[in-house]
Amino acid sequence: MFDYTKNLFQAMKRVLKARKRRLPEHIRNLSDEAWLDLIIKSISEQYIDKIEFPGFPPPDLQVQFVGSDYEQALREAFIFYTFVKSHAESLKMPLRRNSRFLDFGCGWGRFLRFFWKDINENKLFGCDVDAVILDVCRVTNVPGNLSLISSEGRLPYPDNYFDFITAYSVFTHLPERLNLHWMRELARVSRPSCMFCLTLEPRRFIDFITSIPPDTNSKWYKLLSHYADHADTLYQKYDAGEVAYLPTYGKEIGRVFGDAIVPLSFIEREWSPYFALRTYINDPNHFWQAALVLQRK
Template structure:
């Protein structure tokens, strides 16, 4: 079915388990992991799903897709409309949320990974890899490791799509730090996020990775690896630009609350020759 029909069907599945689609954890569990629940959480997931599809070659049932940071499975379920469940893979560092995902029938091959440990996949295994709100939390060392690792498991010509916070988030932190009274709890947290929010913005503008160690809910989310991060385009270009045919960046809060990168890995020699032959044949 087309994307809109599929989206409406998934929305109905919130209250209708007879549709045979994955279920949902409690509202509390949903919001702990993504800050949203049910219809609002799915609306954001659907937007990102369409971004991933639009940046990739047409998906087939045989395409292999990796959800890096699968959580409770709000995004991976959308790919059931395009890809055979056996070709869907989801990994996360939190074994507790993977248990939740499995118990609610989230599709695909779900596996726990270490904070900075190689993935158990061969080089060039996936056609598409995506990561929603993962690099927005990784330290510079972790981001550097995972950018290289995700490019390793991506096929030549494959697509990596990932989100990150941007200067919009750093600007919010700076604005909260200037507010002297009447701050709510969120504003208090943002105000204290960076010792010098203005300096953090300057580093981001200069193309530096910006990170505030916070730690997370799961035992594996230690402050050395996990906090709040903003990953500018120049940083990504330095890390994996040499492996990529293209690195595109969009920062549009009206579309998604985070910016997102769409990276196309360099094609293999055989792929380049094939494209050239097809171009000549159509000329």
């Protein structure tokens, strides 16, 4: 009896929360720019129009995951959000309320909160290998179904499940073995024609490593600069179509995580049995990393 009451109470709480979190039509119909303004407003106002917006982790945690915080981090995410949406339109598969969407390596959920306008919360999914950041997402009420995955494990979703997948600044950290492992896993959970948008570090990332001043204050830049003397080898690997991987952070966090520079020729060669390349943008005026649109074959 006690269990029954407890379960009923929890189910009611879930229903009430889902109701409260359903975005009203007038918000869903906002332009993307107005939506960005609202999300920026949510930095200082948790409730807007009686809707509870997702909160933010402390600024140092935001920076640790995405290199910037609050408005700057959101504006960067917005560029990718509109990139995904416009390519979905041009591939004649616009985002719909009931599209299934996965943000692979979701961090503190800056992308899930954007796609919340377009897709019902129960169809939004995020996963990450970092248990702490997923707890942060839960505490800050990031919309979507969140799952912890293991670094070389299997995704907790059925085959042919998703219509859209994003992975922003995730394959930029994986060595070749994990790159291929997760590509195959993501291919498994993609429906035919699923659109997969991701970023990769392009060749100019090696130029950047060689340009880091010795007195830099950034811990990440310092770790990267250790590889400046190996720039020739990195260029050679890249030009030969191989992943040039720097295990910058691996030892520190106890799992495989570094910086990967991935040539387009590698993707074309290794990913082509599963994904067709639709767009590759390597333009620092647009994105700091290279951005790709792929489609499941």
